[in-house]
Amino acid sequence: MRKTAVLLVVFALILGAIFPAFAQDRPSIPEWLTNDGRFGTLLAAVEAAGLGETLSGEGPFTVLAPTDDAFAAALETLGLTVEDVVGNPDLLTAILTYHVLPDRYFFRSLTAGPSIATVQGEEVDFNLEAGAFTVNGVTILDVDNVASNGIVHVLEDGVLVPPSIAATLAPAPEPTPEPTEAPAAEAPSRPSIAQVLTDDAQGRFTTLLAAVDAAGLTETLAGEGNFTVLAPTNDAFAAALEFLGLSAEDLLANPEALTAVLTYHVLPERYFFRDLIRGLTADSVNGAPVSFFENARGFLTANGAVISDVDNVAGNGVVQVLDSVILPPGVFPPAMVRVAHLSPDAPAVDVFINTELSGIQGLEYGSITDWVEIAPNPALLVAVAPAGTEDAVIGPVSLSFAPGSYTTIAAIGSAANGTLTAQAIAEDYSDIPANSARVTLFHAIEGAPAVNVLASGSLLVGGLAYPGTADGNDGAFTVTVPAGTYNLAVNAAGAPILTLDGAELVAGINYFVAAIGTPDNPSLLVQPTDTSGM
Numbered sequence: 001m002r003k004t005a006v007l008l009v010v011f012a013l014i015l016g017a018i019f020p021a022f023a024q025d026r027p028s029i030p031e032w033l034t035n036d037g038r039f040g041t042l043l044a045a046v047e048a049a050g051l052g053e054t055l056s057g058e059g060p061f062t063v064l065a066p067t068d069d070a071f072a073a074a075l076e077t078l079g080l081t082v083e084d085v086v087g088n089p090d091l092l093t094a095i096l097t098y099h100v101l102p103d104r105y106f107f108r109s110l111t112a113g114p115s116i117a118t119v120q121g122e123e124v125d126f127n128l129e130a131g132a133f134t135v136n137g138v139t140i141l142d143v144d145n146v147a148s149n150g151i152v153h154v155l156e157d158g159v160l161v162p163p164s165i166a167a168t169l170a171p172a173p174e175p176t177p178e179p180t181e182a183p184a185a186e187a188p189s190r191p192s193i194a195q196v197l198t199d200d201a202q203g204r205f206t207t208l209l210a211a212v213d214a215a216g217l218t219e220t221l222a223g224e225g226n227f228t229v230l231a232p233t234n235d236a237f238a239a240a241l242e243f244l245g246l247s248a249e250d251l252l253a254n255p256e257a258l259t260a261v262l263t264y265h266v267l268p269e270r271y272f273f274r275d276l277i278r279g280l281t282a283d284s285v286n287g288a289p290v291s292f293f294e295n296a297r298g299f300l301t302a303n304g305a306v307i308s309d310v311d312n313v314a315g316n317g318v319v320q321v322l323d324s325v326i327l328p329p330g331v332f333p334p335a336m337v338r339v340a341h342l343s344p345d346a347p348a349v350d351v352f353i354n355t356e357l358s359g360i361q362g363l364e365y366g367s368i369t370d371w372v373e374i375a376p377n378p379a380l381l382v383a384v385a386p387a388g389t390e391d392a393v394i395g396p397v398s399l400s401f402a403p404g405s406y407t408t409i410a411a412i413g414s415a416a417n418g419t420l421t422a423q424a425i426a427e428d429y430s431d432i433p434a435n436s437a438r439v440t441l442f443h444a445i446e447g448a449p450a451v452n453v454l455a456s457g458s459l460l461v462g463g464l465a466y467p468g469t470a471d472g473n474d475g476a477f478t479v480t481v482p483a484g485t486y487n488l489a490v491n492a493a494g495a496p497i498l499t500l501d502g503a504e505l506v507a508g509i510n511y512f513v514a515a516i517g518t519p520d521n522p523s524l525l526v527q528p529t530d531t532s533g534m
Contacts (some may be wrong), residue, residue, distance in 0.1 A: 026148040028056045029063055033152065036145075041071040041082065048086045049093045059149035060104035064124070064135055066155040074159035091165065094120055098162045104151050107133070107143040108294070111277050122162045128274045136160050143298070190315035193229050194222040197319065204321070207237040207248065214252045215259045221266075227317035228267040230290070230302055232325045240325035243378050244332060244403060257331050260286055264328040270318050273310040276300055279355065288328045293355040295381060296396050302326055304354055304379035304398060329375040335401035336429070340368040340410045342444040342516045342525070343420055349411065352383040352392070362387045366516065368408070368527045376403040382422060384411050394422050408512065412444050412467065419446060423467050425476045429510060429531060437483050437505035442514040443467070443475045445522055449493060451515065453477075455486040483507035488524070490515050500524050508532065 026032075030052055033039040042065055046052055055061065066074070075081060085092050097120035105116070110126040111133070117123050124135050133140045135155070142154035194212070197205040208231055212218050221229065232240070241248060251258055263286040271282065276292040277300050283289050290302050300307045302322060309321035339351055341363045351360035360369055374380070383395035394411055399422070401407055406429040413419035427440050441453050443464045450465040450473075460479050467475035483505055490498035498515055503526065505511060512527040 026146060028149050029059070029061060029147045029152060030055050032145060032147045033063075033065060038067040038069075038154070039065055041068045042066060044082075045071075045086065045092060045096060049089065049096050051093070051096060055100075055149075057149065061119075061150035062101040062103065062105040063150065063152045064099040064101075064140070064155055064160060065152050066099070066159045070138075070155050070158055073157065074161075094162055094165055095159065098122065098124070098160050099155075106151060107153075108278075111274060113274075120162055122164060124160060128277065129272070190313060192222045193227060193314040193317050193319060194218055196312055196314045197221075197229075197231060204233040204235075205231055207234045208232060210248075211237075211252065211258060211262060215255060215262050217259070217262060221316075223316065225316045226268070226270045227285075228269060228271040229317060229319050230265040230267075230305075230307070230322050230326065231319050232265070232305075232322045236305075236322055236324050239378070240327070243400075244327075244376070260328050260331045261325070264288060264290070264326060265322075271320075272318060273300065273307075273320075276302075276307075276320070281356075284328075286328050288330075290326065291354050291356065293381075295398075301379075301381075304377060304381050306379075324379055327376050332376050333403040334373040335376050335403060336371045336406045337374055337401060338369045338371045338408050339363060340408055340512075340514070340525075340527075341365050342410050342412050342514060343414065344517050344521075346386075346393070346411065346415045346420060348387040349384050349393075350387050350389075352381075352385065352390075352396070354381050355383070355396070366523075366525060368512065368525075371406070371529070374401060376405075377401050382409060384420075384422065394420050397422050399424050408440075410442065410444060410514075413446055417446070423475065425474075427510070427512070428478045432508055432510070433480060435483050435507050436480050437507060437509050437511060438478065438480045439505065439511045439513055440476060440478045442512070444514050444516045445519060448497070448515070448519045448522070451497070452491045453513075454489045454491065455481060457487075481505060488513070490522075490524070498522050498524050500526070 027035060030043065030046070033043055046055060055063070075085070085095070098118050100119040101116055102119055111128045113127050115123045115125045127134050133143070138155050138158035138160060140153050141156045145152040145154070191199065197209055212221060221227070241251065264284045266285040267282050267290070268285055269282070271280065277294060279293050281289050281291045292300065292302055295301045295304070295306070300310065303326045305322050305324035305326050307320050308323045312319035312321070339360050341349060344365060346365065348362045348364045350362065351358045363369065378400045379398045380401055381396040382399055383392040385392045393415065399409070406427040408425040408427060410423045410425055411420065412423050413421050425440065425442060428438060432438050439460070441461055441464060443451060443466050446466055448466060450463045450470060452462045453460045453464060460481070461477040463473070464477055465473045465475060485502055485504045488500040488503050489496045510529045510531060514525040515522060516525050517523045
């Protein structure tokens with residue numbers, strides 16, 4: 001232990017001398033390992049083998065990094081001590097370089113089960129099956145830790161040993177008694193999907209089962225077939241009904257809507273986790289497609305709904321458990337969405353919905369799209385990237401779009417300051433009273449103080465702040481005013497910073513009025529919408 005501690009101190013001093021804090025935005029692989037705290041044994045071994053400088057070089061590398069606990073378990077299994085391994089430089093170097101791949105491999109590059117040559121020369125085999133991601137059978141539980149010169153994937157229950165030396169290290173097996181031959185028996189058949197749901201130990205699917213029965217689909221899910229069922233839990237159904245403003249009785253009493261929702265959760269083929277994590281889009285029995293992708297937190301999702309329990313295998317398919325209900329298009333009142341580019345120093349952008357490039361492309365600063373109709377979704381993933389790229393500068397963020405809602409997604413903040421973000425602005429598109437107009441006011445000038453907005457001297461809203469800079473203030477305010485011609489003024493600290501004289505607000509029209517730009521160069525953006533043709 002003393003030798004290990006000394007090596008760690010020496011290694012830390014070397015790292016401190018070689019890598020000043022200002023050298024790179026991201027730490028190098030050795031710096032990342034040092035900062036984490038789980039890799040003392042690995043760092044000592046790297047230093048003893050003289051590999052510290054290599055792993056601090058340009059790379060790129062992928063390091064399969066065993067934790068201290070993984071090393072301790074492996075040494076105990078092999079009947080070795082740290083000193084035994086450190087005292088054998090050839091053995092130490094072979095084991096360490098067998099944990100390094102000479103390129104940068106993210107999780108998404110390894111899920112197909114490749115065999116990849118290591119720096120040591122022999123290959124390691126990756127596998128993703130039944131939700132378990134492994135290399136040579138050792139579980140990888142912490143993926144895609146990005147360093148300046150590569151990637152670290154964490155091994156928590158084992159150390160990889162090259163096949164060429166594994167036999168020389170393996171302890172002699174203990175003798176085992178001869179097995180007694182047992183009479184052959186038929187393998188039990190697996191229960192059907194309907195039975196898997198019914199037998200769930202936690203009773204998570206009683207609402208789903210009641211809905212399936214009400215729709216007359218129980219026999220289908222109990223019969224022959226090869227289905228993938230995306231099974232929402234009881235909590236997921238409760239949240240969906242609240243989101244839709246319905247009761248369970250309302251939904252059960254509408255067979256057409258019920259059947260459409262349920263068949264949207266069934267795929268006519270068997271798909272395991274390993275198939276879905278690659279970014280599959282598959283048609284449901286309903287006919288509408290479902291998109292699967294890994295979200296920003298590393299969870300597999302279906303249309304943004306997290307799949308929390310994977311690969312529950314049945315005789316006629318597989319059950320993937322959903323934490324949310326996914327809603328098909330055309331069944332419930334749609335949500336209306338548009339995007340506004342209000343970041344003054346950001347380039348033209350493309351918008352991605354659930355990781356797919358949308359029809360909103362090349363949107364310039366100061367522009368607002370038309371309203372787009374989408375299926376309601378409590379967890380739609382939205383990302384914004386410079387036009388022509390997939391490098392998101394905003395998101396992905398999960399946003400909720402309720403039936404009948406109107407939401408403007410505003411890209412605000414500054415690219416230079418690293419403050420770009422998406423602000424969801426709920427707008428009121430209910431019926432406008434006769435001889436009136438409706439105005440949504442929005443403060444989008446980063447760095448500007450809270451403002452008062454006046455129409456011909458009358459206060460429309462006071463203390464409207466940039467989003468996130470004042471408690472309970474999201475930067476937006478909606479007001480209904482008599483139709484007419486107004487002189488608009490935006491005041492800060494009692495002095496006008498923006499004015500627009502002769503602004504005509506027409507009866508029956510919705511207006512989006514935003515203060516945009518910078519404190520030194522502000523402007524007003526006015527976007528009218530006539531809903532009579534919508």
